[in-house]
Amino acid sequence: MTAPPEIRRIVLPNSLELLCHDDSRGYFGDYHRVRVLLTLSIPLESRFFQDGEELREAKRLLPDPVIYRRSAEKMAVPSADLESVRSQLVEDLLRNAGEYLGSEQFPVRYIRAELIRNRSGKVRINEISVFRGE
Numbered sequence: 001m002t003a004p005p006e007i008r009r010i011v012l013p014n015s016l017e018l019l020c021h022d023d024s025r026g027y028f029g030d031y032h033r034v035r036v037l038l039t040l041s042i043p044l045e046s047r048f049f050q051d052g053e054e055l056r057e058a059k060r061l062l063p064d065p066v067i068y069r070r071s072a073e074k075m076a077v078p079s080a081d082l083e084s085v086r087s088q089l090v091e092d093l094l095r096n097a098g099e100y101l102g103s104e105q106f107p108v109r110y111i112r113a114e115l116i117r118n119r120s121g122k123v124r125i126n127e128i129s130v131f132r133g134e
Contacts, residue, residue, distance in 0.1 A: 002038060008090055012102035015038055020090050023071070024082065032082060035073040036089045041065040042107045058111060058123075061118045066111055070097070 008020035023035040042048070044064040049055040072089040100106060 006085065007036070010094070012040075012098075014102050014104050014106060016042060016101075016107065018101060024086065024088060027075075028080050030055075032077045032079065033073060033075050034077045034082060034085045034088060034089060035071055036093065038068075038070045038072075038093060038112070040068040040101060042068065042110060044111070048111055057117060062114055066114055068101075068110055 004021040004023040005020060007022045008022070010018040012018055017040070019039045021037040021039070025035075025038050026032045035052065042065050043118055044058050044062065044066065046052070046055055049058065070093065072093050074085055074089060077085045
């Protein structure tokens with residue numbers, strides 16, 4: 001299975017790179033489900049940890065890099081509107097989550113949340129939250 005095509009790459013203020021992929025598909029006649037996938041890879045680097053022990057624990061329990069994923073979608077989009085809807089979904093996601101994802105605290109908080117989830121046994125399997133647009 002091939003990865004969906006990349007439509008945008010954004011370097012955030014915290015130096016992480018946000019990738020946007022198009023996972024749209026047709027579903028009935030001229031109508032489509034437009035879906036944009038956001039992926040942010042957070043490397044397990046010492047700058048995100050208080051000490052070496054915390055870093056070693058993270059490397060033992062988590063994949064490197066830790067992946068943050070979100071999606072945005074809209075249904076019943078005619079072919080003529082695909083590009084504008086796709087662009088609008090990316091802009092909506094960035095407007096709603098861009099500042100948070102780009103903050104210096106985001107990587108640390110997300111890695112800690114994943115560590116807590118992993119310790120509790122609540123491991124995510126292909127979990128992607130969906131934003132339905134405005």
